[in-house]
Amino acid sequence: MLKGKKIVLGVTGGIAAYKAATLCSQLTKKGADVHVIMTSSAKEFITELTLQTLTRNPVYSDTFDEREPAVVSHIHLADLADLVLVAPATANTIGKLALGLADDMLSTTLLATTAPVMVAPAMNVHMYDHPAVKQNMETLVSRGVMMIEPGEGLLACGYVGKGRLEEPESIVEVVERFFEAQADGRKTLPVQAERAIGDEPGAGDLSEEPLLQGKKVVVTAGGTVERIDPVRYITNDSSGKMGFAIAAAARQMGAEVVLVAGNTTEAPPEGITVERVQSGQDMYEAVLKHWQDSDIVVKSAAVADYRPKTAAPKKMKKQGETLTLELVKTIDILETLGKQKKGQFLIGFAAETDQLDTYAREKLVRKNCDLLVANDVTAAGAGFGTDTNIVHIYGPEGLVADLPLLSKDEVAKQLLELTARRMNGVLS
Known part of the structure; x- marks a missing residue:
């Protein structure tokens, strides 16, 4: 989808500029x-030479540095682009683009182009949330x-929250889907497109339909x-927050x-069975009870x-x-379901x-899961009861995603x- 496509990449001055190389x-x-x-x-974060070497094209930063007498550089770039992508986009650049300001090479090109424009914001969480x-x-x-x-996670400023530049791999995937949709003659991006910004339901929504529309998900x-007796029991550490988040995301x-909830420290999300x-x-x-007609089962409970x-x-x-207690094994729900599954997508x-x-690879195979989500509960921010x-x-082929603190x-x-994606046959 990207072969031969001319992409003008705008890189602005945030710490995430280093990701522009990738x-x-x-x-x-x-x-x-x-x-x-x-x-x-x-240029305070990454050099022109780095990006020039990776792209094999000159890198522009000065509106008045006209290298070819036959063209005006910012107009030439504006005209040749099949897509203008700004990543990372700082609050300052976003503000200039919204107001139509043109005081440097990038903002001038953005004002001159008629190509589609895609913006990947990156900034402090409070800046991102500023009215x-x-x-x-x-x-x-x-x-x-x-x-x-x-994305959400640990930001360079030390805060944890929304504002982290989406990973380059994900940005490339969004760009590919954009050109795929364009090739198919669609005005909108496909289901797995980027999540557009907007406070009102559906504001700026670029997807054709919800990602799991028509699927039944059991969490x-x-x-x-x-x-042990009416006042004592054996249990595992678990707040239920991860399962609640999955249930809420599936509904969205x-x-x-269907949310099957054991002992939890918080109320489950509203609007869910x-x-x-x-x-x-x-x-x-x-x-x-729900196994036979379920499409996805997510076993995030601590049994x-x-x-x-x-x-x-x-x-x-x-x-x-x-006091001596004689203990016997409980039913292994995940392993039992793994032996019974007939088309259900099972996540452990x-x-x-x-x-x-x-341990994660062994458990995935032994319990016949389609995906296995593992975390080290001794790591800061990844233990029980946290919001991160x-x-x-x-997956069956090994590690398929390594998510940082989110x-x-x-x-x-x-x-x-x-x-x-995997249910649709896309393994990446």
Whole structure:
């Protein structure tokens, strides 16, 4: 899709400018003819020589540096572009584009071009959420500018939140889908297109239909409770936040969602069918009711591996210095479903403290999962009860996604986007 496409890449002055090197490299490898325009601030983070070497084209930064007498450079670049992509786009550049200002090479070219424009914002979370910046982005979307929404995670300034430049691989994928849609004669981007910015439902929405429209998704969340007696039990650490985020994301993507929730510390998201359970057996039976007509099952719950062989009918009184409990294995829900699946897409979770890669790969195979999401719960920001996570996603071929520190909402979104692609036969 990118072979022979002329892409003018605008690089502006944020710390994420270093990612422009990877972006240039990947676009060029896919056959695109990339022409870079840098702002003066961008050159404080990355050199012209780096991007010139990767693209094999001159890099422009000065409006008055006319290298070819036969053309006016900013008009020439504006005219030759099949797409103008600004990545990263700072709040300043977004503001200038919204207001129609033209005081440097990039803004002048943007004002002169009639090509489609795609913008990937990158900035501090509070800047991104500022009313002026939001209004500027909404103005651009209303004019047809395509926005690649930034990710959430640890920002260079030390904050955790939205504002991180989307990864180069994802940006390239969005660009490819844009040209694919153009080749098919579609005015809109396909289902897995970028999430456009807008506060109102559907504002700037560039997708044709929700990603999981018509799919039934069953999600398990929280810890199970295995009774010792009426006041004591065995359980696992789990707040349910990750499962709740997945359920909410699936609903936003158009799916019919059933949330099977065990012991959790927070209320589940509104507008979703919730079935409350206690024990692992209860959870298995609840999932089994929906198993046959489900399309995707996400087992993010922390199910206790063992339960007391017998539960006392009354509160056990203290007797002696020790107490011995005989435990028996609980039903392995994930493994049981893996043996039974007939077309369902099964996603498992693994919370590990060491040898994550080894254990995750082994668990995926043993339990016949389509994807296995693993995290090291000893890592800062990836433990129980947090609003963030750091996950590694495995498929039958090995590691398929390595997500840095992100909000659990963003992890859920990326996991389900990956799931939808794989269900459609796209393995990348």
